[in-house]
Amino acid sequence: MKNIYPPLASLSVAIALAFGASAAQAQQVTIKFSHFLASNSNFHKGVAEPWCAAIEKDSGGKMKCQLYPALQLGGTPPQLADQVKNGVADVVWTSPSYSTGRFPRTEALELPFSLPPGGVTGARAMWDYTQKHGLEDYKDFKLLAIFSGTNVVISTASKPVMSADDLKGLKLRSPSRFTSLFLSSLGGTPVNMPVAAVTEGISKGVIDGAMAPWEILPAVKIDEVTKYHIEGPANLAGFSQTPFTVLMNKRKYESLTPELKAVIDKNSGLALSELAGKVWDKGNDEARKKLAAQGNKVLVIKDAEYKAMVKASAGVETDWIKQATAKNLDGAKLAAEVHSIGNKYLGK
Template identity: 75%
Template sequence: MKIRMKSLVTLTVSGILMCCVSAVQAQTVTLKFSHFIGTNHNFHKGVAEHWCNAIEKDSVGKLKCQIYPALQLGGTPAMLPDQVKNGVADVAWTSPSFATGRFPRTEALELPFSLPPSSMGGTRAMWEYTQKFGMEDYKDFKVLAMFSGSNVVISTATKPVLSMVDLKGLKLRSPSRYASMFLSGLGGTPVNMPVAQVTEGIAKGVIDGAMAPWEVLPAVKIDEVTKYHMEGQANQPGFTQTPFVILMNKARYEGLTPELKAVIDRNSGLSLSEVAAKVWDDGSEAAKKKLAAQGNKILTIKDTDYNAMKKATVAVETDWIKQATARGLDGAKLAAEVHTLGQKYMIK
């Protein structure tokens, strides 16, 4: 009898423990976080892992992440918004620039000579602009962050570029449609190419160089096949920037408990955007130091050449305003607001 009672007690305790474990597991939500670049990139550790660790700690383990870098869930960078919308991923990092026409209000953030060259300045301007004018672009998502990829730098393999004349005929990798229009306006030839293929393209002479932020150059070894890098001054609007977003599936967010929603909210928004901006700016400074130490030439263009480039690319903004207006947007107002916010957050 004692043996049977002992067995019953053991079974009862085991059942309770299993029940408790199941209850804990049921309370744990694991989010699939997808992005398009490798684990060696600053974004993976400094932003994706940072955010995942933050929400896990804040939720006392009730929220966790499974990160899928380098498009491990399939598709292309341009397909990441649909992957989030359709639930293939719960969260994804991508750029609206990869899907031309899909985020029409956000396109204004790519206009040449409009935003500060730093990621932090550009991010604060982008966040404020998006909150005021761009949220309709993201009605199908929960926006966790909006940040700037910082100013593109013009990097070349064999020829220093310090003016429009130097750009004539050069084939450069372009990161987006409006960066391509900017380069075409200066007499260069834009080439659309995934960033992972740029180093090989330059090494084989397919392209003469690339338009990319400082932060990206050593990450994909562009610095090893280029020698010259041209930018404007720190207190001048950058050539053009790439906006980035971290998006969450709206239904997934809405399905969380109020407690877990609050965790997401506390660790997202402008605060997460600024975390990403600092990662970008720190990466840019580290990249510049690395390039200078290995003998690459960092060039700053003169005001006269900078102003000539601005004048030559005015048509990019004019054309965008016409297209935006044709789509029912107040293109002139949106462009003007970007410039106003750019000046607001410019380093003085």
């Protein structure tokens, strides 16, 4: 009679290994990370992928990401906040400015001439302000980062904008509500359109130019249909800026073990905000150099004209303070704090 015990022993080992593998797989946490740009974008390559690699490494492989660029989970950019709140995604990158009125304290970060024009300095200022005044806006989320999309640049096709008067009558693509208010206050006409449609809009004369950060210009070929690119002095606050946030589903975070929570915390907060700021600064610097090298005119508004723009657009802040006060917020204090914190990081 053949001995049946060795096969049984082998079967026992196989079963044990299978259960061990299943247990290991069960212990691994997958973070579904969704955003609205393509997989070759600066955010995906410079922020999302490094963050995912860091949490996988620091967790010893117990936690990993599944990235969903270009809205692969469906929806639109304004819907990303609800997607992460409801658990469709575990982490999203979005902007509070896409949801008017939902993040009222954060709106102060969009006020014209309030924050440094750079990515890192803007990120530090936004994180600082949010920790002091804005956390109530994110009570339904785990806030992983908030950073600046950097100062917008005025790009035009036919004439440079070197003063407030030069903006009168110009139709410019606007990336946000506050940029639109800024343009309107100076006599310009803001036009809302997808950034992918801007180049064609300029080439066909539908609009005269656009307000957008440097890195956007070559990315969608705005630099090929515009000649002039105007910014304020580097040591002064930018024209306007858009805050961006990385948000995590609160229940997902709370379900993690203390060890994995520590990994998320280590790789988030100011560190992640600064990382994003560095990526934006690098993209802006490369774009600015490219445009100058190909013959586009990179211009800086003189101090006197800058001050005139600040004065002419002051009503945007005054109106926002009234709106914030109507929501039982201390609008005047929040606006003053943004300027104070912004000045703190200028030139750093």
